[in-house]
Amino acid sequence: DVKVTQSSRYLVKRTGEKVFLECVQDMDHENMFWYRQDPGLGLRLIYFSYDVKMKEKGDIPEGYSVSREKKERFSLILESASTNQTSMYLCASSFGGQGDQPQHFGDGTRLSIL
């Protein structure tokens, strides 16, 4: 089974802090994704990566950056956390190639910014 592991289940940070969310997958997937999930809005794509060192902006990249130094690890960085970034963050991975590959998700990090 695919295993996508997010380093923290719950995280509380303060406004202005730099926050790191880590994600690791063990299936040698080329693609990795970061989403945020908010009530009534569904999953919104923040950033994604098709390969090591590569990154692409999703629909809501403002206030975030990412890092992919190794194939199995994809980090989401909140440069200066704000209260409107309080949310559930989900990491996903999939095989590369065409878009017809399912994304497999971690269990999420519930982030609260005070």
Next chain:
Amino acid sequence: GESVGLHLPTLSVQEGDNSIINCAYSNSASDYFIWYKQESGKGPQFIIDIRSNMDKRQGQRVTVLLNKTVKHLSLQIAATQPGDSAVYFCAENTGNQFYFGTGTSLTVIP
């Protein structure tokens, strides 16, 4: 942007009955669709997928139907069990990006 919606935000069914969860999508160019199940406190779990060259696909107790004419997707769960209680949402793939619906919360009444 894409619009992927669900007809009903909540659905309650009796244990043992069949459940039908619906999803409408807006982009006729979408060629791949997935149903996910998300239990409380967990990430979305892949249930079943279907490509646009198919109308129907069956898994274990689940069936996905795709009607491209009206851009409609449905998930049927046979003999619904208490463990099926969760939020279900669909996802459509267009141009290598997925768009997700907001979900239907399924409650199974024992």
